[in-house]
Amino acid sequence: MSGPARGNVTINIEECKGCGLCVESCPPKCLVLAPELSHYGVHPARYTGHDCTGCGICFYCCPEPGAITVYRLAAPPKAPVPQVQTGGEHAPAL
Numbered sequence: 001m002s003g004p005a006r007g008n009v010t011i012n013i014e015e016c017k018g019c020g021l022c023v024e025s026c027p028p029k030c031l032v033l034a035p036e037l038s039h040y041g042v043h044p045a046r047y048t049g050h051d052c053t054g055c056g057i058c059f060y061c062c063p064e065p066g067a068i069t070v071y072r073l074a075a076p077p078k079a080p081v082p083q084v085q086t087g088g089e090h091a092p093a094l
C-alpha cells in the first residue's frame with residue numbers, strides 16, 4: 001500500500017500472550033509474531049512499522065486488555081481552494 005500512513009499501533013509485550021489473533025485479522029498484514037520470546041515464553045505480536053490504516057480490528061479481536069493500542073493519524077491539511085472571481089464590474093457610463 002502506498003501513500004501517507006493513516007495509523008500506528010503499539011504492542012505491550014507484558015500483556016501480549018502471543019495468540020496471533022491480531023496477526024491473522026490485520027487486513028494489510030502489518031503485524032507479525034516476533035521471533036524472540038517474551039518473559040512469558042511466548043512470541044509477542046510486533047508491528048512491522050508500515051501500512052497500518054488505523055482500522056482498529058486488531059484492538060477489537062485481542063483478548064488481552066491493554067496489549068494493543070491503535071492510533072489514528074490525522075490527515076494532512078488539504079490545500080486551500082483558490083477563490084474564483086465571479087462576474088465583473090461594468091465600465092462607468094460616459
Ligand code: SF4
Nearest residue numbers: 026052053055056058
Ligand atoms: S489498526 Fe488495522 S491495519 Fe493497523 S495493525 Fe491493527 S488491524 Fe492492522
Ligand code: SF4
Nearest residue numbers: 016017019020022062
Ligand atoms: S491478539 Fe493480543 S494477545 Fe494475541 S498476539 Fe495479538 S496482541 Fe498478543
